Amino acid sequence: MAFITGLAILTLFFSVNILCQDNYDDPFAQAPRHLRRIRTPVESDLYRFFPRECARECRCMPSYPMAMYCDNRKLKYVPNIPAHVRHLYLQVNEIESVPENAFINATLLQEINFSHNKLKSSNIPKGVFGKLKSLFHLRLDHNKLEEVPVPLPNTLERLTLSFNQLTKLPADTIRTLINVTVLDLSNNKLSDGAVKGNHLGKMKSLIQLNLQSNKLKSMPGDLPASLLQLSVENNSISSIPGNYFRKTPNLISLRMAHNKLKQVPYGVFNLSKLMELNLGYNQLSKSFYVSRDLEHLYLNNNHFATLNFTLMCPTADFANPNHLTYLRLEKNKLRGPLNIYTYIYVCFPHLRNFAFGEQDRIPIVET
Numbered sequence: 001m002a003f004i005t006g007l008a009i010l011t012l013f014f015s016v017n018i019l020c021q022d023n024y025d026d027p028f029a030q031a032p033r034h035l036r037r038i039r040t041p042v043e044s045d046l047y048r049f050f051p052r053e054c055a056r057e058c059r060c061m062p063s064y065p066m067a068m069y070c071d072n073r074k075l076k077y078v079p080n081i082p083a084h085v086r087h088l089y090l091q092v093n094e095i096e097s098v099p100e101n102a103f104i105n106a107t108l109l110q111e112i113n114f115s116h117n118k119l120k121s122s123n124i125p126k127g128v129f130g131k132l133k134s135l136f137h138l139r140l141d142h143n144k145l146e147e148v149p150v151p152l153p154n155t156l157e158r159l160t161l162s163f164n165q166l167t168k169l170p171a172d173t174i175r176t177l178i179n180v181t182v183l184d185l186s187n188n189k190l191s192d193g194a195v196k197g198n199h200l201g202k203m204k205s206l207i208q209l210n211l212q213s214n215k216l217k218s219m220p221g222d223l224p225a226s227l228l229q230l231s232v233e234n235n236s237i238s239s240i241p242g243n244y245f246r247k248t249p250n251l252i253s254l255r256m257a258h259n260k261l262k263q264v265p266y267g268v269f270n271l272s273k274l275m276e277l278n279l280g281y282n283q284l285s286k287s288f289y290v291s292r293d294l295e296h297l298y299l300n301n302n303h304f305a306t307l308n309f310t311l312m313c314p315t316a317d318f319a320n321p322n323h324l325t326y327l328r329l330e331k332n333k334l335r336g337p338l339n340i341y342t343y344i345y346v347c348f349p350h351l352r353n354f355a356f357g358e359q360d361r362i363p364i365v366e367t
């Protein structure tokens, strides 16, 4: 007699205050708190004695005198920037080009937000940003750049280039960016060749690298040991070399959802500091080693028919148990929660949020 198990409709979702990628303080959305610096604490006092000029298209505020706000104004050009300006907000405009002398007076610029404009690489003269010897934060996301504007000042600490049309990275410039801690290259058209041999490994301060939604088919090579957070979500990566993470032993967060992984080497995620591992939306079916400090594991939307807890936690050590608190398993081919329940808390005694959810139908033939 053949029948279909009722698992497809079984939904178990213990969602008490879930700490998950979808709703906690997302590290990829914002720089780590200690990186958000306030650079100019005494400037507002100076302002009382030295009134500042302001471009007529923009707004300047006595309470933040070193900043000029030119955002959301349908501007088609870069306004004149007075010499004292350090923080320049040009986001959400229609600027297509940056003239050669745009920053000629503004040599003290520390931060430029060019996000959501229409910048094209052919309209950015070589070296226009390179001359800014105090620039530490440059946002160029949501533009139409096909290339990274070079050179860039080696003082940069945060560089945002997401949502452009980048197909390559400038190796000579990348290797000079030794102080960049956050590099966002997500939503571009970078392929393996573009990322390979580009000296990302020379960026020895890099903490967070976002390569989400590009065209990668393999893991990016040559990453620096400083890296703590890596996202390669939504690419077409189909494998991870067994010793891949040897050069990045400090990883805390790895996001690889929406790729084409069928299998991973058994011990590949044996990283002593890893706390978050997102492997959702792949094609995994074989259990792998779960390192002791891992807290959040996403295996949803994969092809698991069983979980082998002997493999996942080979040494169930009661004195020193696994730290996993959050596990997503929905949308696999698992048989049922009961046999999973028997072992899962032995393996992961700290588990608090466990999503089994809906599973794909598995026809079971009984004789």
Ligand SMILES: *[C@@H]1O[C@H](CO)[C@@H](O)[C@H](O)[C@H]1NC(C)=O
Pocket (backbone or CB within 6 Å): 079, 080, 081, 082, 101, 102, 103, 104, 105
């Ligand atoms: C630079 O400053 C000079 C002198 O104040 C001014 O005439 C010129 O328009 C400024 N240029 C830009 C691009 O801001």
Ligand SMILES: *[C@@H]1O[C@H](CO)[C@@H](O)[C@H](O)[C@H]1NC(C)=O
Pocket (backbone or CB within 6 Å): 089, 091, 092, 113, 115, 116, 139
């Ligand atoms: C830069 O502009 C974007 C809008 O495109 C905004 O979300 C972001 O907060 C701005 N960043 C800073 C530091 O002003």
Ligand SMILES: *[C@@H]1O[C@H](CO)[C@@H](O)[C@H](O)[C@H]1NC(C)=O
Pocket (backbone or CB within 6 Å): 154, 155, 156, 178, 179
């Ligand atoms: C990089 O950062 C360090 C520490 O903040 C600083 O001393 C150094 O001058 C910076 N290098 C560049 C090129 O800005």
Ligand SMILES: *[C@@H]1O[C@H](CO)[C@@H](O)[C@H](O)[C@H]1NC(C)=O
Pocket (backbone or CB within 6 Å): 213, 214, 234, 258
């Ligand atoms: C994945 O990337 C494509 C472009 O490469 C984009 O259109 C799509 O929205 C992305 N999907 C997710 C889930 O991020």
Ligand SMILES: *[C@@H]1O[C@H](CO)[C@@H](O)[C@H](O)[C@H]1NC(C)=O
Pocket (backbone or CB within 6 Å): 266, 267, 270, 289
């Ligand atoms: C994990 O790494 C530790 C320390 O490097 C090592 O002793 C252990 O054998 C590794 N376990 C697996 C399953 O790779």
Ligand SMILES: *[C@@H]1O[C@H](CO)[C@@H](O)[C@H](O)[C@H]1NC(C)=O
Pocket (backbone or CB within 6 Å): 308, 309, 310, 311
């Ligand atoms: C789990 O894996 C081990 C080692 O490969 C194997 O000996 C054991 O039979 C597996 N257990 C189940 C329930 O599949």
